[in-house]
Amino acid sequence: xxxxxxxxxxxxxxxxxxxxxxxxxxxxxxxxxxGAIQEAGAVKNNKIKKGATSDFMEIERQRGISVxxxxxxFIYKDKKINILDTPGHKDFAEDTFRTLTAVDSVIVVxxxxxxxxxxxxxxxxxxxxxxxxxxxxxxKLDREGKDAFDLLDEVEQKLKLTVTPLSFPIGMGxxxxxxxxxxxxNINLFSGDSRKNIEDTIAISDLSSPELDTLIGSKxxxxxxxxxxxxxxxxxxxxxxDYLKGDLQPVFFGSxxxxxxxxxxxxxxxxxxxxxxxxxSDTRLVNPSExxxxxxxxxxxxxxxxxxxxxxAFIKIVSGTxxxxxxxxHMRLKKNLKFSSPNAFFAEKKEIVDISYxxxxxxxxxxxxxxxxxxxxxxxxxxxxxxxxxxxxxxxxINNADPLKSKQLEKGIDQLMDEGVAQLFTLDMNGRKxxxxxxxxxxxxxxxxxxxxxGAKCTYENFxxxxxxxxxPTDPKNEEFAEFRRIKQKFLATDKYGKMVFLADSEFSIQxxxxxxxxxxxxxxxxxx
Ligand code: G4P
Numbered sequence: 001x002x003x004x005x006x007x008x009x010x011x012x013x014x015x016x017x018x019x020x021x022x023x024x025x026x027x028x029x030x031x032x033x034x035g036a037i038q039e040a041g042a043v044k045n046n047k048i049k050k051g052a053t054s055d056f057m058e059i060e061r062q063r064g065i066s067v068x069x070x071x072x073x074f075i076y077k078d079k080k081i082n083i084l085d086t087p088g089h090k091d092f093a094e095d096t097f098r099t100l101t102a103v104d105s106v107i108v109v110x111x112x113x114x115x116x117x118x119x120x121x122x123x124x125x126x127x128x129x130x131x132x133x134x135x136x137x138x139x140k141l142d143r144e145g146k147d148a149f150d151l152l153d154e155v156e157q158k159l160k161l162t163v164t165p166l167s168f169p170i171g172m173g174x175x176x177x178x179x180x181x182x183x184x185x186n187i188n189l190f191s192g193d194s195r196k197n198i199e200d201t202i203a204i205s206d207l208s209s210p211e212l213d214t215l216i217g218s219k220x221x222x223x224x225x226x227x228x229x230x231x232x233x234x235x236x237x238x239x240x241x242d243y244l245k246g247d248l249q250p251v252f253f254g255s256x257x258x259x260x261x262x263x264x265x266x267x268x269x270x271x272x273x274x275x276x277x278x279x280x281s282d283t284r285l286v287n288p289s290e291x292x293x294x295x296x297x298x299x300x301x302x303x304x305x306x307x308x309x310x311x312x313a314f315i316k317i318v319s320g321t322x323x324x325x326x327x328x329x330h331m332r333l334k335k336n337l338k339f340s341s342p343n344a345f346f347a348e349k350k351e352i353v354d355i356s357y358x359x360x361x362x363x364x365x366x367x368x369x370x371x372x373x374x375x376x377x378x379x380x381x382x383x384x385x386x387x388x389x390x391x392x393x394x395x396x397x398i399n400n401a402d403p404l405k406s407k408q409l410e411k412g413i414d415q416l417m418d419e420g421v422a423q424l425f426t427l428d429m430n431g432r433k434x435x436x437x438x439x440x441x442x443x444x445x446x447x448x449x450x451x452x453x454x455g456a457k458c459t460y461e462n463f464x465x466x467x468x469x470x471x472x473p474t475d476p477k478n479e480e481f482a483e484f485r486r487i488k489q490k491f492l493a494t495d496k497y498g499k500m501v502f503l504a505d506s507e508f509s510i511q512x513x514x515x516x517x518x519x520x521x522x523x524x525x526x527x528x529x
Contacts, residue, residue, distance in 0.1 A: 010359030017109035018117035034074025071345035102316035112145030131246035144173035276359030288358035392436030412454030469522035
């Protein structure tokens, strides 16, 4: 098959949600449709159990399983679907943000009763900024929840989206009768029996037909007619171009647990969702159908087996094909590397493959060559942009608790930072190391892993910072920047890429600094180039 055809077959996407909205359940049902798994429960293991937030053993267990479930691929109606797993737990939000750089579209899951929740807002904001096409799935319609129109309003306002429903619920909770599929013009009746729901759609091309009254009863039929009329008046007609540009977001309703409305979602998804999209590099826009390989590392999993220092670097292929045993150019290290056992992912397994295509993810065994954000090419000198580092929310000094193991500690910290577990800052003033994280949970994970994987011990000490601001002066040689450096000396540090960071202790201090030194620009993310 031609390269072009292979690429057009691919749909690489992520499912995002606030924890508990039903992301795991939906992922699992999608895999069932693809015949990729035989039974429900297979993906569930990947989830951090509720109440286990302070239990790092649980995280270890989860980490072990999540290599296999990092990418879940299956074939459905001749399309190769790659689902990239995004951790729902807020302490791992940065991992999710990075994964979003490797998806071509997303599905957002929202709980019908809870509506738009905090984590969803944050994740959708990132998608919106990147113009990633979004489909919304409103889940748990078998339960009592908010009115469909109110929810659509909420999604528009809180997530700042322009929505158009492509399906509409008939009743809800106890009175949930089914879903009218606006996209396919048919009705799917809810029986509460997940096995039956897959087949049971009834074509209704004309909603005024008396058949509808027979199917769902006169009152609900009348209500549905009114509601569908209203949707056509209030919401724009679906237009794929607008969806692909990130300007219009179709909405589906259903119940993942009951496998209801999932097939409709998937069928529409494979038709409208984009195949791999072009990506901007620092020199040019790279098209997926170009013959030569390019790709970037968006995730690293390390030390799955503590006895072997094995790491798996996840590469999103942006263009061309990735072939086994062919030499590729590692941009940062300026050297060529060959990979004898690249892994591809299928369902919840990974296997060695000879060739992968743009849109796919390959897992490369690595002995320390890769960092998140690294670019591979066939020799062209370019780097993909856009792997962000966000300002951490927590900051602590890290101290060596076993002087005989300082080498191990250094190596451990270095590798964990490459993996993106947390961010390391070195204070300019005295060289002390500070670990910044998104959630307090990471400190436990780091301490545990340093000890178990590297034999090093550490302690922490609070560092009173509020945000890390990456610093970029208009003119590095001007007097204002020199003064900024002198006055803020105590708060200046260097990140692991050598960039200057101002560790501000309050919002007030950031505002004052901005006022006083207008030519010294401060950013909450390091994606400023
Ligand atoms: P997450 O990955 O987004 O965190 O959510 P997950 O799929 O784990 O779902 C969270 C809870 O919501 C689970 O219940 C799940 O069974 C339930 N759920 C998912 N979809 C639906 C739905 O359509 N209807 C209803 N009523 N519930 C749904 P749990 O009790 O927390 O877990 P479990 O004991 O079922 O594993």
